[in-house]
Amino acid sequence: MHKRADLPSTLASSPFTYDSAVTAGVSAKRLRKDDVVHVSRRLYRPSTWSFELEGAARVLSEVSPGAWVSHVTAARLHGQLLPAWLSDSTELHMSKPKHLPQVRRKGVVAHKVIASADEIETVDGIRISTRSRTWLDLARRLSLAELVCLGDQIIRIPRAEFEARSQPFDTLEGLSALVSRHPNLQGVVRAREALELMRVGADSAPESMLRLAMLDANLPDPDLQIALRPNDAASPTADLGYRHRRLAVQYDGGHHLLEAQRLSDRRRDKAFESAGWTVLVFTKDDATDGFQRAVAAIKRHLHTAWIDQSYSAGFAGSG
Structure with missing residues (x-):
């Protein structure tokens, strides 16, 4: 009886794509063993893997051309301050431009949006909406007060003794310009109201x-x-x-x-x-x-x- 070969270390600790498995020399037959779980189309994970948002978001970003992590998922990965009822959310949100077909995967909340190139960034290999765009995307879901709190954290001046940055993530003027670019986005009215209440400090x-x-x-x-x-x-x-x-x-x-x-x-x-x-x-x-x-x-x-x-x-x- 042949001993089952262990998964390569690059695949053994987080979800992975079929292409990654092939590149690592893992056959389709090996992927059918009981220590591998087929998540969805061309996506797998080790059976011992415990859910971890960044790992799930990373592999979804990798397997979804043209898409990016967005909304609550982006906020959590950015470490943005969410209200208690969302702070430990395991929701997986992915956005795509309107001219592309939306992401279709079980358990993934898909969005088709209009977004400028500067509203999306790549952080540690993950395509993700910027903090500012994430704030705007959440305007339809958060209360006005919650949206103000989230916005205040974006425009606050960092303290050099505690943070490895000297500039805010964005400014009131920058957020206002962002809102102006999306007059028909759901939640934009609340975003405008939040801008009036946000303060640096x-x-x-x-x-x-x-x-x-x-x-x-x-x-x-x-x-x-x-x-x-x-x-x-x-x-x-x-x-x-x-x-x-x-x-x-x-x-x-x-x-x-x-x-x-x-x-x-x-x-x-x-x-x-x-x-x-x-x-x-x-x-x-x-x-x-x-x-x-x-x-x-x-x-x-x-x-x-x-x-x-x-x-x-x-x-x-x-x-």
């Missing part, structure tokens, strides 16, 4: 949600990333707030529970307080009611907060 989705809750309560649009000392690069900053009222608002997420970060946060807040500012700190617990209690606290403090005399005299602010 939100470092996380909860910060965006807090700001939107403040706007819904008819509070003034807050300043974002407020430096205590504007001309000092080392100045502590507040996530949002009102400089002319010396009111700083901080959203401290999960990483702020670490002891070193807590000490840093306390030094930050002390610096603002020593300069005469009121500091309000909110956490994920405040998000459970849509930041309603947080907004009420901000509103109370705004009524009693110090006001810059240049504002009260009409020489600063929008009037």
Whole structure:
């Protein structure tokens, strides 16, 4: 009895195409053994493989000429911030230009779209919609607030100490131009509305949600990333707030529970307080009611907060 030959290492850990198998010297007969699963037309996977989104997307991209990974699948591969109900989605979305036949594979959500060449990129060998195009594609599916959060992350200025980039993924102007190119796309109206609400400066989705809750309560649009000392690069900053009222608002997420970060946060807040500012700190617990209690606290403090005399005299602010 002949021992079954192991799959080549290039095929043993992820899905693969029939062409890849032939190139690796694997026969059609070998592909019918019980350690290989026939996924769909010219697609296979090792029987021991556990689903992993990138591996599935990679092989679908490879076997679908003219197509690219899009929508929720693209957002997840890009690491974009999705709402909780989509954050672990295993959906597989593939798009093709309208002039080509759509992708037809079981379990794949196929789209036929109009897209410019600069709306698609190749990342680690996978053809995929850009973050900006992905944001636009999701406009029909996400709520307005969720779309604003996703957009805020695209236009935010990265922090050099945490990220290996210095420029945002896109700008408000760039996203606006993208939306203008697709006036008939489903969701474009919501995308336009989101553009009006997006701001540069939100470092996380909860910060965006807090700001939107403040706007819904008819509070003034807050300043974002407020430096205590504007001309000092080392100045502590507040996530949002009102400089002319010396009111700083901080959203401290999960990483702020670490002891070193807590000490840093306390030094930050002390610096603002020593300069005469009121500091309000909110956490994920405040998000459970849509930041309603947080907004009420901000509103109370705004009524009693110090006001810059240049504002009260009409020489600063929008009037």
